[in-house]
Amino acid sequence: MSTETYAMLIDGKWRDASDGATFPSVNPFDGQAWAHVPDATPQDIDDAVTAARRAFEDGPWARTTPLQRATLLRRFGDLIKDNADELARIQVRENGKLIREVASQATALANHCYFFAGVAESPLGETLASSVPNMQVFTVREPIGVVAAITPWNSPLALLLWKLCPALAAGNTVVIKPSEITPVSTLVLGRLIQEAGFPDGVVNVVTGAGPAGAALAGHHGVDKIAFTGSTAVGKKIAVTAAERLARVSLELGGKSPNIVFPDADLPNAVNGVIAGIFAATGQTCMAGSRVLVHEDVHDEFVAALVEKTAKIKIGDPLDPETELGTVACQAQYDKVLHYIEVAKADGAHLATGGGRPDDPALAKGLFVRPTVFTGVTNDMRIAREEVFGPVAVVIGFTDEDDAVRIANDTSFGLAAGVWTRDLARAHRMTRRLRAGSVWVNNYRKTNYVAPFGGFKESGIGRENGFHAIEEYTEVKTVWIDTGNTITDPFNPRA
Numbered sequence: 001m002s003t004e005t006y007a008m009l010i011d012g013k014w015r016d017a018s019d020g021a022t023f024p025s026v027n028p029f030d031g032q033a034w035a036h037v038p039d040a041t042p043q044d045i046d047d048a049v050t051a052a053r054r055a056f057e058d059g060p061w062a063r064t065t066p067l068q069r070a071t072l073l074r075r076f077g078d079l080i081k082d083n084a085d086e087l088a089r090i091q092v093r094e095n096g097k098l099i100r101e102v103a104s105q106a107t108a109l110a111n112h113c114y115f116f117a118g119v120a121e122s123p124l125g126e127t128l129a130s131s132v133p134n135m136q137v138f139t140v141r142e143p144i145g146v147v148a149a150i151t152p153w154n155s156p157l158a159l160l161l162w163k164l165c166p167a168l169a170a171g172n173t174v175v176i177k178p179s180e181i182t183p184v185s186t187l188v189l190g191r192l193i194q195e196a197g198f199p200d201g202v203v204n205v206v207t208g209a210g211p212a213g214a215a216l217a218g219h220h221g222v223d224k225i226a227f228t229g230s231t232a233v234g235k236k237i238a239v240t241a242a243e244r245l246a247r248v249s250l251e252l253g254g255k256s257p258n259i260v261f262p263d264a265d266l267p268n269a270v271n272g273v274i275a276g277i278f279a280a281t282g283q284t285c286m287a288g289s290r291v292l293v294h295e296d297v298h299d300e301f302v303a304a305l306v307e308k309t310a311k312i313k314i315g316d317p318l319d320p321e322t323e324l325g326t327v328a329c330q331a332q333y334d335k336v337l338h339y340i341e342v343a344k345a346d347g348a349h350l351a352t353g354g355g356r357p358d359d360p361a362l363a364k365g366l367f368v369r370p371t372v373f374t375g376v377t378n379d380m381r382i383a384r385e386e387v388f389g390p391v392a393v394v395i396g397f398t399d400e401d402d403a404v405r406i407a408n409d410t411s412f413g414l415a416a417g418v419w420t421r422d423l424a425r426a427h428r429m430t431r432r433l434r435a436g437s438v439w440v441n442n443y444r445k446t447n448y449v450a451p452f453g454g455f456k457e458s459g460i461g462r463e464n465g466f467h468a469i470e471e472y473t474e475v476k477t478v479w480i481d482t483g484n485t486i487t488d489p490f491n492p493r494a
Contacts, residue, residue, distance in 0.1 A: 012200025055201030077113030096326030145223030249461030254414030258288030336389030413455025
């Protein structure tokens with residue numbers, strides 16, 4: 001089987017790694033390597049950061065107006081729409097995500113560009129009412145500088161655009177390091193960035209595994225690190241950034257509760273819970289992996305959940321009829337299977353799923369049957385640690401206070417769901433849950449207008465919405481004297 005070869009984008013030029021090293025991109029559906037990409041060296045990382053620094057300080061990008069940046073972002077959005085099918089299919093080949101999900105997601109990426117084009121032209125400062133006489137005081141927001149965008153494999157382009165669009169709208173330059181599992185889609189996006197007309201060095205793409213990401217995060221020419229990934233790696237990046245006080249935003253892991261009260265529309269809640277954990281094969285930071293169900297409807301709800309889960313259609317991610325695709329890579333596949341065994345050993349009851357599907361047509365793929373565990377308590381590892389796979393655990397609760405206690409008893413705080421017809425209860429719960437996003441009677445909805453991020457170990461900062469601009473700008477306060485006479489401070493009578 002022939003493979004495709006890709007190059008990195010550094011300072012407007014497509015090039016190989018300086019030592020010629022490459023690594024493969026493997027399709028998790030058939031186990032075949034279908035592309036090879038450069039394995040960046042520290043010299044390549046330095047070249048990319050240097051190019052971004054030069055573009056930020058000395059190139060035409062440094063003199064762009066908000067209108068010019070907005071125009072480029074709109075053009076970029078148009079190109080994404082025109083090439084959405086290619087971008088979607090590449091992501092499916094990289095990580096096994098369903099074409100039925102990625103196709104619409106790829107088209108919607110253009111909207112991020114259009115929204116932040118508008119933000120680029122929006123007022124970003126304040127005029128302050130100072131009590132100091134004859135002083136005009138105002139603030140301006142200025143770009144931070146060179147941004148390192150280190151992105152994950154589960155939604156490689158969507159989570160990149162969450163960083164790239166606000167960074168560019170604010171006037172920063174960017175060095176992107178995608179996951180080694182999904183590098184090709186980002187390289188193809190780099191081609192569209194060039195076609196849109198962004199000046200050389202404004203956006204650079206380097207590829208490689210952990211060492212490349214560490215070299216980029218640790219580079220003293222990087223002013224801001226924007227990272228999405230595991231909490232463990234995020235903590236290391238925070239330490240690296242702290243050594244030179246680089247700015248940092250971290251969108252990390254979760255173990256999110258999806259809470260079903262007895263007055264909920266149960267069929268609707270079952271569908272919402274299934275979408276919240278099994279969409280994207282459970283490989284999403286906001287997955288509703290802890291399903292908290294009130295004791296009055298526990299058995300009825302679990303029976304419906306298990307029945308529907310067992311009917312989920314597993315298959316080729318490129319088939320629009322498939323409902324569950326593969327796990328993205330061998331390491332993650334092994335991790336998911338390990339946690340299923342851990343849950344069994346800890347006494348959880350396997351209600352459905354677990355292990356590989358029996359279909360021999362799927363034998364080459366990294367498939368895990370959608371899995372539901374019942375009889376789970378919140379102290380079990382399966383309830384406390386992020387699996388990042390198609391595994392849901394059901395935990396019973398007695399009343400509202402009990403639900404809040406269990407939901408908040410976690411080191412994470414990324415998201416939560418509440419299913420109830422009681423409007424007052426819905427409002428109480430949204431206030432009491434320690435999570436960055438709370439959905440009521442729905443789950444796993446995001447939009448470019450709405451800030452997204454976590455409490456506790458789920459991260460620092462917010463992406464999307466006007467709030468995102470705050471993550472990519474510094475505030476400068478300006479004082480203008482409008483008529484004060486300054487006396488000699490050491491001889492006031494002179």
